[in-house]
Amino acid sequence: MQLNPPSVDLRPWFLTLNDIEGPIDWSTFFGNDNPVEIDVGCGRGLFVVSSSVSRPDINVLGIELDYREGRRGARRLKKLEAKNARILGGDVQQTFDRLIVPQSVAAIHVYFPDPWWKKKHRRRRVFTDVLVNQMARLLVPRGFVHSWTDVEEYFGVISALMNHDDRFENLPPPDEHQPEHDMDYQTSFERKKRKLGCPIYRGRWQLR
Numbered sequence: 001m002q003l004n005p006p007s008v009d010l011r012p013w014f015l016t017l018n019d020i021e022g023p024i025d026w027s028t029f030f031g032n033d034n035p036v037e038i039d040v041g042c043g044r045g046l047f048v049v050s051s052s053v054s055r056p057d058i059n060v061l062g063i064e065l066d067y068r069e070g071r072r073g074a075r076r077l078k079k080l081e082a083k084n085a086r087i088l089g090g091d092v093q094q095t096f097d098r099l100i101v102p103q104s105v106a107a108i109h110v111y112f113p114d115p116w117w118k119k120k121h122r123r124r125r126v127f128t129d130v131l132v133n134q135m136a137r138l139l140v141p142r143g144f145v146h147s148w149t150d151v152e153e154y155f156g157v158i159s160a161l162m163n164h165d166d167r168f169e170n171l172p173p174p175d176e177h178q179p180e181h182d183m184d185y186q187t188s189f190e191r192k193k194r195k196l197g198c199p200i201y202r203g204r205w206q207l208r
């Protein structure tokens, strides 16, 4: 028995920062010119997988620091032979700085970012002024930011960052969707938190 079997090559569904040189040309990357949406910290990829099926006219890229989680989503994309969805293993800030062309992304989704409860760990949070500046640079004019969390305090921080930024307009939040089955949630964390009865805070903004 092999203790550490080599991981299955999931390319092109799972790629890492090392697999990609320079800024991504979306037309070449996805083989079409459809709008591109990015899911930041996509976890095991429920949003990426369901969006690729329900909205074949868009392309979706999930970015996930935890390769194990990212690869779980990529296995489902491979099974579906999805042409319009990929998961990139790596840090979002590095990816945004190195690989994404300014004004090339139609929407950025940040669902249930890790709260990092302890004060001394707060700087590890993903939704910061740095991310806001990157999103303002990478989104197309009138592009969207969607962010949901069950952590009221973190939602306060996210809302303050976004609502006080003149580059973005605050839009009314979407209505809560009543799921028809277990995969009918926006993300795995939304499912987990709603099943626990937690309120979910949903935000939506548009670049002016």
Ligand SMILES: C[S@@+](CC[C@H](N)C(=O)[O-])C[C@H]1O[C@@H](n2cnc3c(N)ncnc32)[C@H](O)[C@@H]1O
Binding pocket: 040, 041, 042, 043, 044, 063, 064, 065, 066, 069, 090, 091, 092, 093, 110, 111, 112, 113, 114, 126, 187, 188, 189, 190
């Ligand atoms: C609480 S989970 C939420 C996962 C998914 N969005 C959901 O709603 O089910 C947060 C995810 O963000 C990822 N993450 C944290 N920091 C990140 C970073 N700097 N770049 C990319 N992903 C990150 C974590 O590995 C984790 O999978």
